[in-house]
Amino acid sequence: MxxxxxxxxxxxxxxxxxSQPDFINQDSIQNIQKFRRKPLNTDALIQKLLQGDIPSLSKTITLIESTNPKHQEQAHKIIQSCLPHAxxxxxxxxxxxxxxxxxxxxxxxxxxxxxxxxxxxxxxxxxxxxxxxxxxxxxxxxxxxxxxxxxxxxxxxxxxxxxxxxxxxxxxxxxxxxxxxxxxxxxxxxxxxxxxxxxxxxxxxxxxxxxxxxxxxxxxxxxxxxxxxxxxxxxxxxxxxxxxxxxxxxxxxxxxxxxxxxxxxxxxxxxxxxxxxxxxxxxxxxxxxxxxxxxxxxGYFETNRNNQNAYWLKETINEQLLLNFYENNVIAEALSQEEKAVQNNEKSPFAAANELLDLYERIVKSM
Amino acid sequence: MxxxxxxxxxxxxxxxxxSQPDFINQDSIQNIQKFRRKPLNTDALIQKLLQGDIPSLSKTITLIESTNPKHQEQAHKIIQSCLPHAxxxxxxxxxxxxxxxxxxxxxxxxxxxxxxxxxxxxxxxxxxxxxxxxxxxxxxxxxxxxxxxxxxxxxxxxxxxxxxxxxxxxxxxxxxxxxxxxxxxxxxxxxxxxxxxxxxxxxxxxxxxxxxxxxxxxxxxxxxxxxxxxxxxxxxxxxxxxxxxxxxxxxxxxxxxxxxxxxxxxxxxxxxxxxxxxxxxxxxxxxxxxxxxxxxxxGYFETNRNNQNAYWLKETINEQLLLNFYENNVIAEALSQEEKAVQNNEKSPFAAANELLDLYERIVKSM
Missing domain, CATH: 3.40.50.300 (P-loop containing nucleotide triphosphate hydrolases)
Structure with a gap:
């Protein structure tokens, strides 16, 4: 009460x-443990999810949240199959x-x-x-x-x-x-x-x-x-x-x-x-x-959803383009040096940016 | 009155x-015309600008605003020389x-x-x-x-x-x-x-x-x-x-x-x-x-200026990374197709974004 x-x-x-509690119930934990014992079957997951099976839903969301590339790939397949039903x-x-x-x-x-x-x-x-x-x-x-x-x-x-x-x-x-x-x-x-x-x-x-x-x-x-x-x-x-x-x-x-x-x-x-x-x-x-x-x-309801899809397409691209740059080790090192030069007024921010962008282009081409 | x-x-x-009027006075127009007749001397421009010569200042700002790569390069040289005096x-x-x-x-x-x-x-x-x-x-x-x-x-x-x-x-x-x-x-x-x-x-x-x-x-x-x-x-x-x-x-x-x-x-x-x-x-x-x-x-005055420099460094990088992507002709074409697919719910925005990013990586490497 x-x-x-x-x-x-x-x-x-x-x-x-x-502290974060278990966010799935015990039934679904058992279900997931069962899944884990044998290789996960993507088609079976999709089928059960579309039938309204909540443990399969939980399991797929866990795949989305995983950083394991195999899980990511599997998650994308499931999402793709779910789209027509969403x-x-x-x-x-x-x-x-x-x-x-x-x-x-x-x-x-x-x-x-x-x-x-x-x-x-x-x-x-x-x-x-x-x-x-x-x-x-x-x-x-x-x-x-x-x-x-x-x-x-x-x-x-x-x-x-x-x-x-x-x-x-x-x-x-x-x-x-x-x-x-x-x-x-x-x-x-x-x-x-x-x-x-x-x-x-x-x-x-x-x-x-x-x-x-x-x-x-x-x-x-x-x-x-x-x-x-x-x-x-x-x-x-x-x-x-x-x-x-x-x-x-x-x-x-x-x-x-x-x-x-x-x-x-x-x-x-x-x-x-x-x-x-x-x-x-x-x-x-x-x-x-x-x-x-x-x-x-x-008509706003549908227009808005279409615009939201287009927005998320661009948001995802923009975020990834920037992450690719900033998470590159060589760039991160060079950036911290350029930042010092810029803060000491030895270089204009624009000149420093151009140098880093040139460096990045060379790195991407050599990858 | x-x-x-x-x-x-x-x-x-x-x-x-x-309508935008002439934004430089007649003297400086004559000055610029004089400059145009002979090749522009970067060092002379710098020297006059640092002496407080306003026509040279106007001329250099015009170089900054030019889309001609030669003008851009010249502008960057002048800015670099001006930095210690700014x-x-x-x-x-x-x-x-x-x-x-x-x-x-x-x-x-x-x-x-x-x-x-x-x-x-x-x-x-x-x-x-x-x-x-x-x-x-x-x-x-x-x-x-x-x-x-x-x-x-x-x-x-x-x-x-x-x-x-x-x-x-x-x-x-x-x-x-x-x-x-x-x-x-x-x-x-x-x-x-x-x-x-x-x-x-x-x-x-x-x-x-x-x-x-x-x-x-x-x-x-x-x-x-x-x-x-x-x-x-x-x-x-x-x-x-x-x-x-x-x-x-x-x-x-x-x-x-x-x-x-x-x-x-x-x-x-x-x-x-x-x-x-x-x-x-x-x-x-x-x-x-x-x-x-x-x-x-x-100390805020200086800290703020330092932070502003760092901010402009990153802003310039971010804007250019996105421009490089969106201004690529092949990408622009593919993007408009993916946008349609995403708006029709045939593809998730995230799957479409990944495809475009993969395509872009291939384009950059082949350039």
């Missing part, structure tokens, strides 16, 4: 890094500062969605998770109902490396979840640097969770998050907090006025909810349904 | 693209929405600076100038005093191509202006996309010009400009406008509270000024002097 005395303090624990879902991004109650909201929202017949996958983007050891979604006890729900699949953020790498893995996981039959994908992120932009660029709808309290609405503006939001949900709108929540709603509505009309023609809305008492949750889904009917009718 | 009836409407003409200046970025009175402010501020013995160079970054035909600084009649001042040098934005290209040219021009003896560099930009970030990353002090009027201070927040500002000057604080200007100052001060302490330890300030009536201008300079003594004493 949650702590009735200080229900709102619960999610503040998120700030601490918590794309039939709604993808919802959820963000908010730590303490806003994201996990509680996702638990309440996910439980509501499964109660109306949806199959819900919860993914996360948290580039910091390698340090905090997967605090987002890591504490399964914060989603104790949803984690036991057979129509829900919860997977914490891929850990380690760059935001680009984590984003790629999450985006590939979306395809796999959809091919596995999940029709509602929730992608959680926390307000760290560019992770919101990444989530925004892979979702159909972007939901900002706010708290009642002065300044919150301006923090959203400042970080450029409010501009992306399709809805703002003021969470913890319950009990003594109701008046402040209503004021926060007014403020948020005022904040939204500052932004120009969205390309989707959708006018962002502000709602009140209490994830803890599970009030206002159905209204959030109703709003999303309104959004989806508008954007599917006016 | 300016229009006394509607003095504030004057700068609104900036929105229209105006860096002895203050670099001030000035931004504000169209209509705020940037040109009038720069005219007033520049005239004040020359009156106290400064040598002032005015540069600009306007990536849109290829379309608007150089409206920024293009209309010399808006700076009719400064343009005739022998201690001032005004050069409009390099036109065409990418923000990266324009930024590089402006940054190289700063070095040349400093080597030519200009000790105060003003860099103007207009609120278009990322150009403010570019100017911020090449200046010591960033000044935001605002107008009295509701919402302006929030527009600054929204666009992320206010966060960069070291000072906000409410322009057109004169006559009937005084009360609104004072309110705008209060609002701006409130807005500045939202941001954390700057790394420079400088607390941004809001000032009132009337560029048209030339009031409050000396106070702006006094504020800048306070800033420079603080940051030179606490």
């Amino acid at each position: 949650p702590n009735q005395k200080h229900p709102h303090k619960k999610s503040l624990h998120e700030i601490d890094g918590i 794309n039939k879902s709604v993808r919802i991004g959820i963000t908010g500062v730590p303490g806003v109650g994201k996990s509680t909201f996702i638990e309440a929202f996910g439980m509501y969605l499964t109660s109306i017949g949806k199959k819900v996958a919860v993914l996360a983007i948290d580039p910091s998770s390698s340090i905090s050891r997967g605090s987002i979604l890591g504490d399964k006890t914060r989603m104790e109902d949803l984690v036991k729900n057979e129509n829900a699949f919860i997977r914490p953020s891929a850990s380690g490396e760059s935001l680009g790498g984590v984003s790629r893995k999450t985006r590939e996981s979306i395809i796999l979840c959809e091919a596995c039959g999940f029709d509602t994908i929730l992608i959680e992120t926390v307000g760290v640097g560019q992770s919101e932009t990444a989530v925004h660029s892979m979702t159909d709808f972007f939901l900002l969770l706010n708290l009642a309290g002065a300044g919150d609405e301006l923090q959203g503006i400042k970080r450029g998050i409010m501009e992306m939001a399709d809805a703002i949900v003021i969470n913890k709108a319950d009990g003594d907090n109701m008046d402040r929540a209503r004021n926060a709603k007014l403020d948020a509505n005022r904040g939204l006025q500052l932004f120009p009309m969205k390309e989707s023609q959708w006018k962002p809305r502000v709602l009140l909810a209490s994830a803890y008492y599970r009030t206002g949750i159905a209204e959030v889904w109703q709003l999303l349904e309104n959004y989806f009917s508008l954007t599917k009718e006016n | 300016p229009n006394q009836k509607h003095p504030h409407k004057k700068s609104l003409h900036e929105i229209d693209g105006i 860096n002895k200046s203050v670099r001030i970025g000035i931004t504000g929405v169209p209509g705020v009175g940037k040109s009038t402010f720069i005219e007033a501020f520049g005239m004040y600076l020359t009156s106290i013995g400064k040598k002032v160079a005015v540069l600009a970054i306007d990536p849109s100038s290829s379309i608007s035909r150089g409206s920024i600084l293009g209309d010399k009649t808006r700076m009719e005093d400064l343009v005739k001042n022998e201690n001032a040098f005004i050069r409009p934005s390099a036109s065409g191509e990418s923000l990266g290209g324009v930024s590089r040219k402006t940054r190289e021009s700063i070095i040349l202006c400093e080597a030519c003896g200009f000790d105060t560099i003003l860099i103007e930009t207009v609120g278009v996309g990322q150009s403010e970030t570019a100017v911020h990353s090449m200046t010591d002090f960033f000044l935001l010009l605002n107008l009295a009027g509701a919402g302006d201070e929030l527009q600054g927040i929204k666009r992320g400009i206010m966060e960069m500002a070291d000072a906000i000057v409410i322009n057109k604080a004169d006559g009937d406008n005084m009360d609104r200007a004072r309110n705008a100052k209060l609002d701006a001060n409130r807005g500045l509270q939202l941001f954390p302490m700057k790394e420079s330890q400088w607390k941004p300030r809001v000032l009132l000024a009337s560029a048209y009536y030339r009031t409050g201008i000396a106070e702006v300079w006094q504020l800048l002097e306070n800033y420079f003594s603080l940051t030179k004493e606490n």
Whole structure:
């Protein structure tokens, strides 16, 4: 049972890094161990995944996250086979500062969605998770109902490396979840640097969770998050907090006025909810349904997904081109020398850049 | 004489693209024509530039802007020779929405600076100038005093191509202006996309010009400009406008509270000024002097310049690595096909990116 005395303090624990728990259930661990004993059969994995087998989904996501080139190759084959079966879902991004109650909201929202017949996958983007050891979604006890729900699949953020790498893995996981039959994908992120932009660029709808309290609405503006939001949900709108929540709603509505009309023609809305008492949750889904009917009718839904695909194509290329350069040992050595020369004003940054680019061209040709 | 009836409407003409006038005076045109008749002597150019010869400065900036590889090479040699003589200046970025009175402010501020013995160079970054035909600084009649001042040098934005290209040219021009003896560099930009970030990353002090009027201070927040500002000057604080200007100052001060302490330890300030009536201008300079003594004493001034050099080194590398890829004809052709496949969900963006990167590697090796 949650702590009735200080229900709102619960999610503040998120700030601490918590050891990452097993993120698959015991059944699927046994399944994977079985797989490991014999060589993995790609075709069998694909077949089971398309039939909605969750252990196969988990296993394939583990392949995506593996740094082993063989696993990577296998993962790409599976993704390729899943593509024709993907794309039939709604993808919802959820963000908010730590303490806003994201996990509680996702638990309440996910439980509501499964109660109306949806199959819900919860993914996360948290580039910091390698340090905090997967605090987002890591504490399964914060989603104790949803984690036991057979129509829900919860997977914490891929850990380690760059935001680009984590984003790629999450985006590939979306395809796999959809091919596995999940029709509602929730992608959680926390307000760290560019992770919101990444989530925004892979979702159909972007939901900002706010708290009642002065300044919150301006923090959203400042970080450029409010501009992306399709809805703002003021969470913890319950009990003594109701008046402040209503004021926060007014403020948020005022904040939204500052932004120009969205390309989707959708006018962002502000709602009140209490994830803890599970009030206002159905209204959030109703709003999303309104959004989806508008954007599917006016064509934005599909256009946006096409643009997102094109965006990720270029993002992947750009990231890899830069990584190839900076991760080259000879370049790394030369770069640190050129940096010194540039900082001491012995060389212009542009002359130094040209020398490094010439060096790189010679290296690539000799490889 | 300016229009006394509607003095504030004057700068609104900036929105229209105006034909770019000659940006060098007739003497220097004759000088350049003389240069063109005989082969250009790099050493002579360097020597004259270092002696403070403005036609040689203009000529060298033209070399920087040229797409002719020979001119580029010559420009790089000159920059390299100028580097030891550069860096002895203050670099001030000035931004504000169209209509705020940037040109009038720069005219007033520049005239004040020359009156106290400064040598002032005015540069600009306007990536849109290829379309608007150089409206920024293009209309010399808006700076009719400064343009005739022998201690001032005004050069409009390099036109065409990418923000990266324009930024590089402006940054190289700063070095040349400093080597030519200009000790105060003003860099103007207009609120278009990322150009403010570019100017911020090449200046010591960033000044935001605002107008009295509701919402302006929030527009600054929204666009992320206010966060960069070291000072906000409410322009057109004169006559009937005084009360609104004072309110705008209060609002701006409130807005500045939202941001954390700057790394420079400088607390941004809001000032009132009337560029048209030339009031409050000396106070702006006094504020800048306070800033420079603080940051030179606490070491931030130098650290920041070093970091800016390192930043431009990497920016140049990154831009060139991507240009090399996207400007390759074979890649451009293949990319447009892969984009179609990705948009039709026949291929994942990541698989398509990998194929293009493999193709590119083969192309580079065979070159």
